[in-house]
Amino acid sequence: MTHFADHSQGLSHDAVNRLLRRDKLTGRILWEHVQGDIVLSPRGCLVFDDSVLNKEHSHAIELVRLQYSGNEHGLVKGIGMVNCLYVNPDTGQYWIVDYRIFNPEGDGKTKLDHVQEMLTLAIADKALSFTHVLFDSWYATKDMMLFVESMGRFYYCPLKSNRQVDDSAGVLSYRRVDALRWDAVEQERGKTIKIRGFPRDHKVKLFRVVVSTNRTDWIVTNDLAQDCMQGTQQACALRWKIEQFHRELKQVTGVEKCQCRKARIQRNHIACAVLVWVRLTAIARKAGTTIYAIKQGLLSDYLRRELRSPSVSMAFA
Numbered sequence: 021m022t023h024f025a026d027h028s029q030g031l032s033h034d035a036v037n038r039l040l041r042r043d044k045l046t047g048r049i050l051w052e053h054v055q056g057d058i059v060l061s062p063r064g065c066l067v068f069d070d071s072v073l074n075k076e077h078s079h080a081i082e083l084v085r086l087q088y089s090g091n092e093h094g095l096v097k098g099i100g101m102v103n104c105l106y107v108n109p110d111t112g113q114y115w116i117v118d119y120r121i122f123n124p125e126g127d128g129k130t131k132l133d134h135v136q137e138m139l140t141l142a143i144a145d146k147a148l149s150f151t152h153v154l155f156d157s158w159y160a161t162k163d164m165m166l167f168v169e170s171m172g173r174f175y176y177c178p179l180k181s182n183r184q185v186d187d188s189a190g191v192l193s194y195r196r197v198d199a200l201r202w203d204a205v206e207q208e209r210g211k212t213i214k215i216r217g218f219p220r221d222h223k224v225k226l227f228r229v230v231v232s233t234n235r236t237d238w239i240v241t242n243d244l245a246q247d248c249m250q251g252t253q254q255a256c257a258l259r260w261k262i263e264q265f266h267r268e269l270k271q272v273t274g275v276e277k278c279q280c281r282k283a284r285i286q287r288n289h290i291a292c293a294v295l296v297w298v299r300l301t302a303i304a305r306k307a308g309t310t311i312y313a314i315k316q317g318l319l320s321d322y323l324r325r326e327l328r329s330p331s332v333s334m335a336f337a
Contacts, residue, residue: 044284045291047118047138051146054298058115058148059108065152066142067105067114067259068135068159070122071266072098073276073290082283083123098276099286102134105265106148107258113305114261116294117146121287135159136167143171152176154259162217165224165242174243176255181238184216185226197238202228209247215240227252268311269297 072089075081075098089096100122107114118141120134129137135155142148153168153175160177168175179185181198194216202211210227214220225244229237229252239252246252269275275293278286297311304311 043288045288047120049291050119050294050298051117053295054115054117055146057298057302058106058117059111059113060149061108061110062149062151063109064148064150065107065109065154065255065258066117066139066148066150067107067262068103068138068153068155069259069262069266070100070102070131071269072096072100073270074098075276078279081279081281081286083121083126083286085125087122099290100131101290102131102138103262103265104135104138104142105262106142106150107261109254109258112261114265115301116265116298117142117148119294121290123283126283132159132161132164135164139168139171152255154256156259160240162215166218169242174241176239176241176243176252176259178256179215179226179238179240181236183238185213186216187211187213187226197226198236200226200228208249210249210252212244213240229253229256265297268301269293272300272311272315273297 072087072091074089074092074096075084076096078084078097081099083099084097085100086095086097087100088094089098102120102122103116104118105114106117118138120129120138122131122134124130139153142150151174153173155164155175155177157178157180160179165175165177179197181196183197184194185197185200186192186194187200192214200211200213207228210225212223213226214223218224223244225241225246227239227241227249229239229249231237237256239256241252241255273293273296275290278289280286280289300311300314304314307314
């Protein structure tokens with residue numbers, strides 16, 4: 021608010037404060053701005069993940085709670101944001117189509133509730149064309165996976181290494197997923213397993229993906245026709261688009277900078293930051309460059325003008 025008022029004629033800090041306190045910007049506003057930019061693909065996918073907007077130095081901001089941050093690898097004070105991206109695998113482009121603020125004390129909803137709600141709206145309200153849903157191991161619960169199946173979509177997600185599964189064709193014998201044995205054929209084409217806690221006749225496909233010498237991912241999908249390791253890796257690679265979005269949103273829009281205490285102002289500030297990302301991304305695509313180059317270019321143009329014709333003159337005695 022302060023920065024905006026300092027650079028706008030006729031608007032005071034209090035006027036901007038009243039504007040953000042009075043208005044109610046939500047995910048529906050976002051959809052109105054982004055739906056015309058999306059290039060749909062019959063092979064499209066939805067990606068879900070959450071991010072923590074760091075408020076480590078705040079003491080009285082509403083919506084702030086102690087929660088786990090993947091970037092910090094520990095608990096931090098911040099505002100949780102659950103996001104939904106649409107990815108076009110043909111072009112590699114992606115758009116944020118929905119988001120939710122994680123506030124269980126206020127609305128009683130878990131992150132899984134938010135994801136299921138956004139997935140339902142993506143099909144019933146937004147009519148997005150997609151076949152796959154991607155999320156990380158935290159969302160790989162029985163309820164979430166069965167919900168995606170009930171929507172007639174395929175999911176690809178990693179399982180935690182201690183998840184109990186069975187790969188036998190006879191008597192059930194559960195073991196940790198990282199204790200399974202793999203032959204050469206299974207390594208390439210995957211193996212059919214049952215996850216503990218799922219219905220007895222429920223089968224899924226499991227792939228062992230060696231990422232590095234110190235990391236192995238266990239990717240599970242309900243697409244039983246998938247029999248190619250490369251196809252699985254290509255599908256999972258799209259999940260990292262949402263990490264790129266989180267990085268761009270924080271580095272370019274200042275989404276974490278607002279220190280106002282009221283929840284409504286925080287929500288509106290986040291909505292404005294997301295709309296800025298949408299606009300800058302659209303400009304970057306038309307210009308054939310990156311969102312970082314667009315922002316830096318705005319500053320560079322200003323500096324060039326000032327060097328050619330300084331607005332503040334300097335005199336030397």
